[in-house]
């Protein structure tokens with residue numbers, strides 16, 4: 001049988017290996033270092049090819065492809081969003097992604113990205129809050145206690161110094177799950193029975209719910225002056241979490257306006273409504289929080305550059321480790337033009 005040479009084998013990080021790597025590094029360090037990688041890439045924003053993700057919608061969810069390139073490497077993620085999946089024991093969000101070198105077009109890494117998406121979303125949220133949230137924020141409301149929630153809480157602890165998280169979900173079992181998972185992580189974790197109770201004294205309000213509708217997880221009267229809102233769950237046309245009046249009182253920060261205007265909370269506003277791009281705040285081209293009474297809103301939908309940064313970070317972290325397998329996914333004939341000959345010889349063997 002034809003044996004492919006080592007150079008054509010592609011590193012593959014499975015879910016098992018991703019878990020082993022994160023546990024080996026430690027989740028807080030992983031999130032801090034990943035957020036630095038994302039921040040560095042946001043600071044060289046203009047170098048990237050950017051396009052809104054390609055979305056295929058159905059009545060129950062969405063399947064999306066998220067590509068980008070910095071001219072040296074190219075990456076894409078395949079990701080779904082199906083809020084009803086959990087009722088049949090499936091994840092709302094699953095993903096995998098690939099990183100390739102532009103020079104040859106050859107893939108350099110294939111990876112699971114369900115865990116990596118939760119990690120990069122949390123790292124990006126906390127990174128945004130580092131620039132936008134009130135100084136010395138200590139308390140965060142976490143509304144929506146599903147798959148992403150613990151990652152969010154731990155990232156805000158590690159990156160923003162949050163001490164207390166106040167959990168609320170319409171499903172009390174989800175809140176109990178998150179409460180148990182966060183025990184012994186160094187956070188003061190409080191279970192709440194309403195969104196109102198969760199936001200009590202909170203400096204930061206994170207909304208991370210899944211429902212394919214224009215929901216109002218927060219109404220205008222619930223949001224006081226000076227808070228930072230980290231809104232993650234509104235990330236599809238027809239799927240939002242905040243009442244429009246909250247948006248009108250907030251300074252709104254987004255990843256990539258052409259995508260966020262389609263998918264984010266700001267789909268509720270006119271199409272030229274002023275928003276600030278996060279990379280501009282990071283490069284001091286624009287101001288972030290300017291006073292204590294300002295409501296800042298990170299209208300997160302998740303952008304391809306965050307996944308690119310995560311894959312690039314992962315490729316560095318698996319170097320010289322055993323946290324990956326090698327996949328025979330590229331044809332590697334001895335003579336590059338003799339693809340058929342390779343097939344033919346394999347049959348004879």
Ligand code: NAD
Nearest residue numbers: 092121144146147148169170174208209210233300301302
């Ligand atoms: P999940 O299905 O595991 O959890 C969602 C939770 O929201 C569930 O526990 C559900 O009971 C709860 N919920 C639904 N309606 C609610 C309400 N009205 N009030 C309180 N809780 C409510 O989903 P997940 O994987 O944790 O993802 C959460 C959301 O984040 C999804 O909408 C997903 O599309 C989105 N997401 C965004 C990004 C991003 O980059 N912005 C990345 C990943 C996921």
